[in-house]
Amino acid sequence: MKDLFEKLKENRGPLGKYSKEAHGYFTFPKLEGDISNKMIFRGKERLVWSLNNYLGLANHPEVRKADSEGATKFGFGLPMGARMMSGNSNYHEQLESELSSFVSKEDTILLNFGYQGMSSAIDALVDRNDVIVYDSESHACILDGLRLHIGKRFVYPHNNIENLEKQLQRATKLVEQTGGAILVLTEGVFGMSGDQGKLKEIVELKKKYTFRLFVDDAHGIGTMGKTGAGTGEEQGVQDGIDIYFGTFAKSFALIGGFISSDEQVIDYLRYNMRSQIFAKSVPMPLVIGALKRLELIRNHPEYREKLWEITNALQSGLKEAGFEIGNTNSPVTPVYLNGTIPEATNMVLDLRENFDIFCSMVTYPVVPKGIIILRLIPSAVHTLENVKYTIESFSKIYSKLKSGQYQSDKVVAG
Numbered sequence: 001m002k003d004l005f006e007k008l009k010e011n012r013g014p015l016g017k018y019s020k021e022a023h024g025y026f027t028f029p030k031l032e033g034d035i036s037n038k039m040i041f042r043g044k045e046r047l048v049w050s051l052n053n054y055l056g057l058a059n060h061p062e063v064r065k066a067d068s069e070g071a072t073k074f075g076f077g078l079p080m081g082a083r084m085m086s087g088n089s090n091y092h093e094q095l096e097s098e099l100s101s102f103v104s105k106e107d108t109i110l111l112n113f114g115y116q117g118m119s120s121a122i123d124a125l126v127d128r129n130d131v132i133v134y135d136s137e138s139h140a141c142i143l144d145g146l147r148l149h150i151g152k153r154f155v156y157p158h159n160n161i162e163n164l165e166k167q168l169q170r171a172t173k174l175v176e177q178t179g180g181a182i183l184v185l186t187e188g189v190f191g192m193s194g195d196q197g198k199l200k201e202i203v204e205l206k207k208k209y210t211f212r213l214f215v216d217d218a219h220g221i222g223t224m225g226k227t228g229a230g231t232g233e234e235q236g237v238q239d240g241i242d243i244y245f246g247t248f249a250k251s252f253a254l255i256g257g258f259i260s261s262d263e264q265v266i267d268y269l270r271y272n273m274r275s276q277i278f279a280k281s282v283p284m285p286l287v288i289g290a291l292k293r294l295e296l297i298r299n300h301p302e303y304r305e306k307l308w309e310i311t312n313a314l315q316s317g318l319k320e321a322g323f324e325i326g327n328t329n330s331p332v333t334p335v336y337l338n339g340t341i342p343e344a345t346n347m348v349l350d351l352r353e354n355f356d357i358f359c360s361m362v363t364y365p366v367v368p369k370g371i372i373i374l375r376l377i378p379s380a381v382h383t384l385e386n387v388k389y390t391i392e393s394f395s396k397i398y399s400k401l402k403s404g405q406y407q408s409d410k411v412v413a414g
């Protein structure tokens with residue numbers, strides 16, 4: 001028998017084992033000052049490429065005003081209690097109605113946290129007789145939803161539609177015996193690689209198979225599609241998405257999220273989703289803040305146009321400079337390099353300290369050993385000058401990486 005705390009001491013977890021060396025610098029860094037293209041890291045201004053502030057709304061004067069007015073007028077305590085019991089308001093219902101019309105669905109349920117909401121919705125929607133078919137690169141909130149599912153689940157390799165069809169055949173055979181139904185889960189934009197889920201092809205499969213499609217569009221809402229209504233709009237298949245999830249944590253620059261679908265499905269979720277029934281409602285200032293952000297997203301396409309101008313310049317510039325950025329077709333911009341973890345940390349240290357560029361680094365165990373991803377998130381508050389400087393700096397660090405300079409313990413100044 002073991003003492004639980006002793007066990008935790010011995011095994012810190014796949015990321016936690018690096019906490020001693022990484023904490024405060026690579027993990028849990030503190031970015032200070034107003035949220036913008038440049039922020040303060042360890043007392044110095046750096047060019048920041050790691051925030052999902054896609055449309056630049058985080059520090060928009062109208063947003064800041066609405067946030068503070070919401071807090072002054074209502075406080076963060078209101079409404080008290082869960083939505084179902086004592087936590088409802090006209091503002092919550094107004095936001096749900098406006099989100100429904102934005103994403104062209106009949107109804108919407110607000111979520112106090114996107115992550116929990118997504119997992120909890122999966123839990124509520126399916127039972128032991130139902131089968132879930134899902135993309136192998138699905139976000140952790142989908143995977144956690146799967147852990148709550150006591151029926152069968154079939155995974156298909158990322159965006160592999162041929163294999164998805166095979167899984168649908170397996171699932172169909174199974175539900176014919178159990179009397180259950182099939183739910184397909186994928187993402188609009190995959191947050192690590194930046195490629196879109198093949199929603200159009202998946203919707204096409206509905207002609208041959210009976211299933212419902214649930215899309216996590218955390219990175220697509222506000223950024224994709226003509227009006228910013230997301231990846232379904234982008235691919236012309238919004239109607240084919242049966243259940244649509246969006247977060248407020250990215251282009252809305254807030255916290256919380258929502259799920260939109262047919263009225264009867266949302267009504268079902270309102271009465272069956274445990275994360276909403278047994279948890280406090282979204283605070284009023286957040287609802288007021290979300291309404292303002294939605295208004296700005298709908299009325300200012302120029303923010304999205306600017307985001308895409310920066311995205312296109314960054315991605316084409318990186319490609320021209322010889323960088324591998326994979327299959328991204330969204331603003332998410334991964335730069336794939338080869339190297340060890342010490343090389344990756346030395347390189348990022350160099351980028352931050354000598355080039356004043358702050359971006360996120362992804363290494364093993366999140367990606368296979370030997371691969372380093374520098375993940376850039378462009379936004380409407382970046383400039384073309386920022387893009388140019390970043391590509392030049394990346395070219396310099398890339399040469400150093402190739403010539404083995406980051407293998408040494410001491411980083412050479414840029």
Ligand SMILES: Cc1ncc(COP(=O)(O)O)c(C=O)c1O
Pocket residue numbers: 113114115116118139141187191216218219247248249255256257
């Ligand atoms: C694809 C995806 N789904 C869901 C979430 C969770 O959303 P939230 O931050 O609103 O909890 C995230 C991250 O924020 C995400 O990237």
